[in-house]
Amino acid sequence: MNCDDLARALSEKPQLPLEAQEHLKSCRRCKELVNAVNMPAAMEAPSPATLQQIAEGIAINLRPVSPVAPAGYFFAAFSGIFVFIVALFVHRMGALAIAVMTPLETVAILTALAVSTGLLAYSLVHQMIPGSHYRISPRLLPVGIAVSLTIVIAVLFQFQHEQNFWGHAWPCIRVGTPIGVLAAVPFWLILRRGAILSPGMTGATTGLLAGLVGTSVLEIHCPNLDAWHILVSHLGIAMLCALAGLIIGLAVEVKGHASTTRIIKET
């Protein structure tokens, strides 16, 4: 075992293995490191008055609370709302795109949208509860999904040069964006039941999920299979909603700081 292995062992296990302890006997540098990080330190405890003040402050308003529902409940709620709104609008507008897409295109794009929805809902469920276990970084997930969907669309559909690109794009954007905004409302109502620690990150994730509702409706309804059209006026809605969610989240963060600063100044 060398010094690098010891640093790795120190970062992986609370108790050093025997080999590492053997290495410590012969390496002064590593011994210093282990001593420094494990050294008992003078712990400045909070003053008893502070502790009492905190505990009393909390105890004054102490009422029983029910723990939040299990993660599966919220996951089902997010997914259910997503499917319900998509089904509602597709029922009203018609599934014209299904008739013109090949079976491969249909299965591939709908699967990509379903997987993206599932991952975003999973991430949101965990973002609601502090200290949740993440398998995928919640910061990278929205970016990863946006990039993946762009690649899927670019691979599945052909890039054509439409004569009246914005003339075709605008009606889709005008229909899809309000659907995304509408979907964001019930998502937000669910999120309120948890504790949002990072409003910017959660806002972006929620915005992307809500935007994907609009994207999914358009993917099933709009018969225009130009890759540029799908990227800009279908997937673009999800990106737009994610950006709006991020901005709203950051605004909430800033507003929270400003109000706390005001309270501190006043006191």
Added chain:
Amino acid sequence: MSDSPGVSKEMLHQGVTPPVAAANDPQMESSVQANVVPRQSLADLDRWMERYQQADPDAPTALVGALSPALLRFFKSQVASREQADDLLQETWLRIHRVRHTYRPGEPVLPWIYAIARRVRVDGYRRTRRITLREIAMELLPERPAPVRDRNVGPAFDTLVAALPEAQREVVTMLKVGGLTLEEVARATSSTVGAVKQKAHRAYERLRDLLQSGEGAKGAA
């Protein structure tokens, strides 16, 4: 408190500061303790957390007493002054109280607590920066006297980790002061175990280099 889950006896045995004892013992303030919160007491914390949700009046005192020393240390290693750390500690408990329903019984308590504390620290940092930007420096303040330390002993943990980048400092402090496992640190920082392991590894390598070059020791002198 006779039916309490062992605050007065078990926590005392296991090294966790019982709130009532801390309140009555003036030496507790400057007592020398091991860096890490004992793992055995964590099952008690789980039970106290459940009782806190059920509005047991003893629960806030028990939780505040058991967790505050490590939380204060966590804040002290990240921010400059004791006053700021005290403010952050109070704000953390207020937030914990507000969102106590989001703790799921059976889940580990420490990642839940530290995730909230971490957010309070980030908010506090931004708030301090905003106030500092608006303040006008009237005169130069005298330098703070450096803490007096035994030369034979290495640099203090806080001084040592102060030289690390913020993300690495946070991980090492949670591991060594909070007594969290890698998995729990990953939960508290909304990260993955692999990412935490990597940060800890880099932090230890950097600390070893600092100790060798003597920068850490200089900082403590």
